[in-house]
Amino acid sequence: MMRSRRPAEEREGRAAILFAALAGGALCLAVVLFFGVGSESGPKEWPGSGPEKNGSGKDDPGATVPRDAGGRSGEEGGADAAGDCEGHDHGSEPDVPVAGPAEYDREKSMARLKEMLGRAGEGIDKISSLNSLVEFLARKLNQGVIEPKALVEILREEDHPEMLDALLGALSAHSPATEDPAVREAMIDVARSDPNPDRRRAALLFLGTAVDPSGGAAEALLAAAERDPLAEIQMSALTALAEHGRNNQELVARIQDGVLSIVRTAKADAVRAQALSSLDLYGAQPSVVETVAGLLSPTSSLELRYSAASALGGAGPQHQEAVVSGIETAYGVEQDQGVRAEMIQSLVRAGRTQALEALQRLREDDPDLRVHIDDYVAILETGEVDFQQIQALKSERERKRSSPSEVPH
16 A cells, blocks of 8 residues: 555655644654644744644645645544445444644643653753654653653543644654554554544554554554544544555555545545545555546545545556546546646656646646646656656746746747
8 A cells, every 4th residue: 555665756745744743853753744733844832722633634745736626624524334344344423523622731731741750751841842842752762761651651641632742753753662562552542442532643643653563553543544433533543554554564455455445435525535645556456546536526526536636646657547548537527627737747647758648638628727738748748757857847847937038948
């Protein structure tokens, strides 16, 4: 399933944009990769109370064509209560609203953390940002002053998402914790049974980083993606599944089967769209690519069509003919300009020079996007096949077009 088999130019960094939040020191990498908590570029200050988190925002790496469609986030609703998914029964829990974080008392929470850490927590009361707290905890873990299991126990009692993010960031950045069976089993238990959705989310995102060839973590992630009563938590589980496949290549086929089942059966479009984003079509079976292409049908929702168009861009060279044909067919009946724009980009990304003839035909029927199609045609006619370079050349043509004194060739 996952993205590790794709050539470097194909890995467009969708996860990095989707979760680029708590930017800071190197030890915050895990937080940047996994937390959907915003897009601030500076240290994340402690809030009084914060906005709800979501995991479904769509990114558009290198996009140079206009779009008016994209992923919507934070929809309530669980998986379809009927049907069986590769041995996992879909849950029958009722839909419940996604609760926002409670009022946050920074001093109280930090005092509790310091008390639970004992002598290892000395100096923690001087920390003023979330990034700094992650670095502090990660440093203590690396020094052996704090044991991973101690942070897991603190996580079990913490209520606020910001502090949970700090604990998760430190644990995810500490390799011994991601490889520790005891820590993994404790997090599986939290993911399966904790009544607090933010703790479930933190546990699921940690499991995404876990090294577990036995498949226990993957099963817990699939179960949450299928039947957690909150769509937001389902989407976090799907995000974690993408990472888990990269860390456990032997489980890729099993994970892909489970995610594809969610694409087919989940009742919330936001969950289905996130599942599509979690699929890697580079080395997928032809039937998987056909299933995704089928979601470009006008009977699919706008969000689903957009996500399907985006996912097809990641298909490997063995799927070029199927992708080009599927997108060209769907393009003719697609009414939304944003979806058509994403189709064009995916057509170029997956089809490369094989997409030239299709692009030339499409330009005749789409005056709104003709200038962008013409840009791609001109670039592909030079023989360029590196997608990042294609996007750079496309941006350069747009820059010149916006400057009256320069005309792109």
